[in-house]
Every structure is written in structure tokens, then in C-alpha cells.
Amino acid sequence: MxxxxxxxxxxxxxxxxxxxxxxxxxxxxxxxxxxxxxxxxxxxxxxxxxxxxxxxxxxxxxxxxxxxxxxxxxxASAQVKELAKQHVADMDRKIAELQSMKDTLSNLIEKCQGDHRPDCPILNDFAQTDR
Amino acid sequence: MxxxxxxxxxxxxxxxxxxxxxxxxxxxxxxxxxxxxxxxxxxxxxxxxxxxxxxxxxxxxxxxxxxxxxxxxxxASAQVKELAKQHVADMDRKIAELQSMKDTLSNLIEKCQGDHRPDCPILNDFAQTDR
DNA sequence: ATGAGGCTTACAGTTACAGGAAGGTCAAGC
DNA sequence: GCTTGACCTTCCTGTAACTGTAAGCCTCAT
The missing domain is CATH 1.10.1660.10 (Multidrug-efflux Transporter Regulator; Chain: A; Domain 2)
Known part of the structure; x- marks a missing residue:
């Protein structure tokens, strides 16, 4: 082939x-x-x-x-299982990280009017220096 | 500085x-x-x-x-909001993808004895040709 | 004046490929 | 026998977002 x-x-x-x-x-x-x-x-x-x-x-x-x-x-199948488990743990970490980022940003989006006016809580938050 | x-x-x-x-x-x-x-x-x-x-x-x-x-x-704040929304949608996609991969692999892990014997459902599944 | 630590540039390496150029091969059709 | 188009070959470059390393100035304290 x-x-x-x-x-x-x-x-x-x-x-x-x-x-x-x-x-x-x-x-x-x-x-x-x-x-x-x-x-x-x-x-x-x-x-x-x-x-x-x-x-x-x-x-x-x-x-x-x-x-x-x-x-x-x-x-031994134990080695395979161990590798797979580690990979699942990695994925869990990534999912949690993404979820946390998403939650934060979603909150900001809710607060933003999203109209023609320039005032935007999202940008204001990003510019916040005391964090 | x-x-x-x-x-x-x-x-x-x-x-x-x-x-x-x-x-x-x-x-x-x-x-x-x-x-x-x-x-x-x-x-x-x-x-x-x-x-x-x-x-x-x-x-x-x-x-x-x-x-x-x-x-x-x-x-206009609408532009910022739009950008942020798209980003949240991207994150949602990634989260869903990771979650799906994780679920599949977690299922396989459960089926695996994880002992000294070589038989391993995880590898067997990977090698499955009819999928 | 000398040594430690901070600063400079420039180049290579990372992950897992994708795109493209230049050219060889193969089967089909005329 | 020749052409055409699809498929194959190697080689080089580019991607995202940095990090590591090397070789060499600069600055400050002792």
C-alpha cells in the first residue's frame, strides 16, 4: 500500500x-x-x-x-494504566484552568453593556493595576 | 525603571x-x-x-x-464584548473536547486491572481497527 | 579593581505538524 | 509512443509563544 x-x-x-x-x-x-x-x-x-x-x-x-x-x-498493564492516569490528571488540570479563565471572563462580559459607548468593564478590569 | x-x-x-x-x-x-x-x-x-x-x-x-x-x-464597548464572547466560545469548545477525551480514557482506565498481567483494555482499544 | 549580578544581542530549540517548490513515477487515453 | 494528471519524492520554510544559552557590556559594592 x-x-x-x-x-x-x-x-x-x-x-x-x-x-x-x-x-x-x-x-x-x-x-x-x-x-x-x-x-x-x-x-x-x-x-x-x-x-x-x-x-x-x-x-x-x-x-x-x-x-x-x-x-x-x-x-504489565499497570504501567499503561499509570500513564493513562497521568494523562487524565493533565487533562483535568487543563480543564480546570480553562474553566476558571472562562468563568472570570464570562463574569466580565455580563457586566459589559456592549453598546456604542466606550465604557467597558472588561477593558477596565484588564487595566486594573491593584490585583 | x-x-x-x-x-x-x-x-x-x-x-x-x-x-x-x-x-x-x-x-x-x-x-x-x-x-x-x-x-x-x-x-x-x-x-x-x-x-x-x-x-x-x-x-x-x-x-x-x-x-x-x-x-x-x-x-464602542460592543467590539470588546464581541471579542471576549468569541474567546469564551473558543474556550467552551476546548473544554468540551478535553472533557470528551478525558471521559473516553477514564472509561478505559476503569476497565483495566492494572496488575502484573499484560492484558490491557486500554491498549486493546487503541489497537481496535473497526472503529 | 574586581567580582556579582543585571543588562545587551543573537541564535537555537520547543510541539506537531502544514504549505509549497521542484522534480520523479504510474496508469490511462489517444 | 506520448501526453496528461494524479500521486509520490525530498527539502525548506513557517506556525505560537516563548525559553535557553552564549558571549559580552554595565553598574555597584567592597
Whole structure:
């Protein structure tokens, strides 16, 4: 299979697949006699795995760790669980941070008339020096 | 005031202040005879404004727009409100996305024993091809 | 006068790719 | 046999918003 088809079935752009190869996340693909990348079933499964993990927000580094665990028949599931838990904790932190920012800004928006007059509690708050 | 003190009172690292100058977000600061940056009260207020807006998640571009509105005595507050609302909508999208990823992963974690055995529903799910 | 700490510029590195240029390959149609 | 268009190749640049590092002035206190 050539990279274009692999891109379709894996859900990853061809550009991204080449990128993953270039940074060593995946093994260099085989080549046809004319130099095109040629993918096997196993490669495609790996790329789907990566796509799924990335879509759940794992970083490239985390995906790399997950791939190693996946390819290690003797790994303990506890390691995977631990990695996943840390990732969930990261997400929780980010969600809380975003939520807090959003709440603050939403409050300011409510106070702002939003008409033609220049007085705006949002800007006034931003300019507040005693905070 | 020199950049170090400005960094302290504004809450922005000196490095970041120089960066903001380099990209044109703020005017080039005045200089002492020996070449050090010298800041006025107005500059410091601007930097505090930027710090506050950034801490609420506005991008540099958005901050730039907010600064123009702030410095425009004739702007209508409606524009500011609109910008802020869009930003809140962005945050809502991001929160929802993170929450959804988190829920999915949390479900998988619950199903995982997390012991010494290699069988792991998390990895199995990632490797699932029929999704 | 010398040492510590603050300031200067400039360049590289970070994350995870996307865009584009210049050129090779392949299957189909005339 | 030749062209055309889609697909492939590598290489380089750009993105957001900084942070780190190096090499070298400036300032102040001892």
C-alpha cells in the first residue's frame, strides 16, 4: 500500500506519516523499486494505534511510550494504566484552568453593556493595576 | 525603571517583554545612555494589561486587538464584548473536547486491572481497527 | 579593581505538524 | 509512443509563544 491509501485508512495525513517516520516514532517504511513508501498490514495497525492515542490527547512522547508497551508482550498493564492516569490528571488540570479563565471572563462580559459607548468593564478590569 | 523591575511588577519575564517588543506588540522602550531599556508608568500599565489578558487565555493577536481598542477613546464597548464572547466560545469548545477525551480514557482506565498481567483494555482499544 | 549580578544581542530549540517548490513515477487515453 | 494528471519524492520554510544559552557590556559594592 502506498502512503496515500494508508493516509485514508489510518486517518492520518500522508504528511504526518512521513513526519512520524522522520522523528523516529515509526520504523522507516519499506520502498518500492521506484522509491515509493510501501506499507504492510502491521504498519497500518501501528498507524491506527497512533491515530487513536493522539486523538485522546496523548503527546508524541507518550504515544512512543505506549507503542513500546504495546509491542512488549511482557509488559504489565499497570504501567499503561499509570500513564493513562497521568494523562487524565493533565487533562483535568487543563480543564480546570480553562474553566476558571472562562468563568472570570464570562463574569466580565455580563457586566459589559456592549453598546456604542466606550465604557467597558472588561477593558477596565484588564487595566486594573491593584490585583 | 529597568526591565528587571518591570518584570517583577508586571508579572511578565524580562525575556517575554523583549519578545513582545521584537514582534511589535508593544512600542520599543526608551533607552538609558548606556543602552538599557527604560520604562515609563504608561508602559508598565500596558504590560500589566497584557499580562492580565494573556492570563485569561487571549492570544497575542487578540491582545493586540484589545490594546488598540483600549487605546482608542472612541471605540464602542460592543467590539470588546464581541471579542471576549468569541474567546469564551473558543474556550467552551476546548473544554468540551478535553472533557470528551478525558471521559473516553477514564472509561478505559476503569476497565483495566492494572496488575502484573499484560492484558490491557486500554491498549486493546487503541489497537481496535473497526472503529 | 574586581567580582556579582543585571543588562545587551543573537541564535537555537520547543510541539506537531502544514504549505509549497521542484522534480520523479504510474496508469490511462489517444 | 506520448501526453496528461494524479500521486509520490525530498527539502525548506513557517506556525505560537516563548525559553535557553552564549558571549559580552554595565553598574555597584567592597
Amino acid at each position: 502506498k502512503i496515500g491509501q494508508v493516509a485514508e485508512v489510518s486517518g492520518l495525513p500522508a504528511k504526518t506519516i512521513r513526519y512520524y517516520e522522520s522523528i523516529g516514532l515509526i520504523e522507516p517504511a519499506g520502498r518500492t523499486s521506484s522509491g515509493y513508501r510501501a506499507y504492510q498490514e502491521k504498519d497500518i495497525e501501528t498507524l491506527k494505534f497512533i491515530q487513536r492515542a493522539r486523538s485522546l490527547g496523548f503527546s508524541i512522547n507518550e504515544v512512543s511510550a505506549l507503542l513500546m508497551l504495546w509491542n512488549d508482550r511482557n509488559r | 529597568k526591565i528587571g523591575q518591570v518584570a517583577e511588577v508586571s508579572g511578565l519575564p524580562a525575556k517575554t517583554i523583549r519578545y513582545y517588543e521584537s514582534i511589535g506588540l508593544i512600542e520599543p522602550a526608551g533607552r538609558t545612555s548606556s543602552g538599557y531599556r527604560a520604562y515609563q508608568e504608561k508602559d508598565i500599565e500596558t504590560l500589566k494589561f497584557i499580562q492580565r489578558a494573556r492570563s485569561l487565555g487571549f492570544s497575542i493577536n487578540e491582545v493586540s486587538a484589545l490594546l488598540m481598542l483600549w487605546n482608542d477613546r472612541n471605540r
